[in-house]
Amino acid sequence: MTIRYPAAIGFYPFEPSELKKCIEDCFLSKYGPQEIPQIKNEYLKKVIGGIVPHAGYIYSGPVAAHFYSYLFKDGIFDTAILLGPSHTGFVGASIMMEGEWHTPLGVVKIDEKLANKIISYCDVLLDAPEAHEGEHSIEVQLPFLQYFLQENFKIVPIVIATMDYDTCKEVGVALANAVKETERKVVVIATTDMTHYGTIYGYTPVGTSPLTRILKWIYETDKKVIEKIEKLDAEGLLETVMSEQLTMCGPGAIATLIEFAKEYGNLEVRTLKYLTSYDIRNDDATAIVGYLASALLRK
Numbered sequence: 001m002t003i004r005y006p007a008a009i010g011f012y013p014f015e016p017s018e019l020k021k022c023i024e025d026c027f028l029s030k031y032g033p034q035e036i037p038q039i040k041n042e043y044l045k046k047v048i049g050g051i052v053p054h055a056g057y058i059y060s061g062p063v064a065a066h067f068y069s070y071l072f073k074d075g076i077f078d079t080a081i082l083l084g085p086s087h088t089g090f091v092g093a094s095i096m097m098e099g100e101w102h103t104p105l106g107v108v109k110i111d112e113k114l115a116n117k118i119i120s121y122c123d124v125l126l127d128a129p130e131a132h133e134g135e136h137s138i139e140v141q142l143p144f145l146q147y148f149l150q151e152n153f154k155i156v157p158i159v160i161a162t163m164d165y166d167t168c169k170e171v172g173v174a175l176a177n178a179v180k181e182t183e184r185k186v187v188v189i190a191t192t193d194m195t196h197y198g199t200i201y202g203y204t205p206v207g208t209s210p211l212t213r214i215l216k217w218i219y220e221t222d223k224k225v226i227e228k229i230e231k232l233d234a235e236g237l238l239e240t241v242m243s244e245q246l247t248m249c250g251p252g253a254i255a256t257l258i259e260f261a262k263e264y265g266n267l268e269v270r271t272l273k274y275l276t277s278y279d280i281r282n283d284d285a286t287a288i289v290g291y292l293a294s295a296l297l298r299k
Helices: 016-028 057-074 112-120 142-149 165-181 211-230 234-243 251-264 277-281
Strands: 047-052 079-084 092-095 100-103 106-110 125-127 154-161 186-191 267-276 288-298
Touching: 016 057, 016 142, 047 057, 047 251, 047 267, 057 142, 057 267, 057 277, 057 288, 079 112, 079 251, 092 112, 092 165, 100 142, 106 142, 112 125, 112 154, 112 165, 154 165, 154 251, 165 186, 165 234, 165 251, 186 251, 211 234, 211 267, 211 288, 234 251, 251 267, 267 277, 277 288
Parallel strands: 047 186, 079 154, 079 186, 092 125, 106 154
Antiparallel strands: 047 288, 092 154, 100 106, 267 288
């Protein structure tokens, strides 16, 4: 059995009680939903997916908590399909077919049956567990899920390290077909961070000051992308990111989620929260990142 050990050192505390407290702080933060949701102990009714950030919890955790609060107030599920970008150099689309992921809060098993169903519909997906070994974007979602469900759910992790529309569409359609066929209750969660601005990223299109102008530009730039997401316009999203050379790190994951939504049918995106790291921490104007939480809902 393949075991995927924690790799996101520094993104969240590795001591279990500290990690639980950190998650609770994300929910209770004035930038979060300001409450720890009471989990609804029945299967999801309205939520079928969503978008969350994946930075360190002290930065993006309160924004992510908006989605997870919305999710668990709606209900529970059997399997989470998790779509994330690659920060480790892998390209294309890579699924992990079997094994388990370990975090400080326990073990999550891969839904092998659903993973096999997905890959049977999709020629572009590679069975490549090595693509997941050092990648943090999917891992940092697991403690949020484990906080509420403990080990009572499974995952299908998929890295989407491409902005090729045809690839995103093929994977998204495969996900929709597989979800429709399975008897398990499934939620599809895609993760991205939005604009990365500052000298640390080598990206300062409107300069390094004044801060008010920088923040205005970031808000306006990310708003253009969010509008594409709300319109379920995957091609427009990818074209905007590529043509304007934007620094959103997970456009392929989001485009795949959009194509899943279109193929699944009768779904819409609702934006729940948008903030930047500077809004939340006010501590570093040389590295400002936008964070988005959205829900994918049945109409």
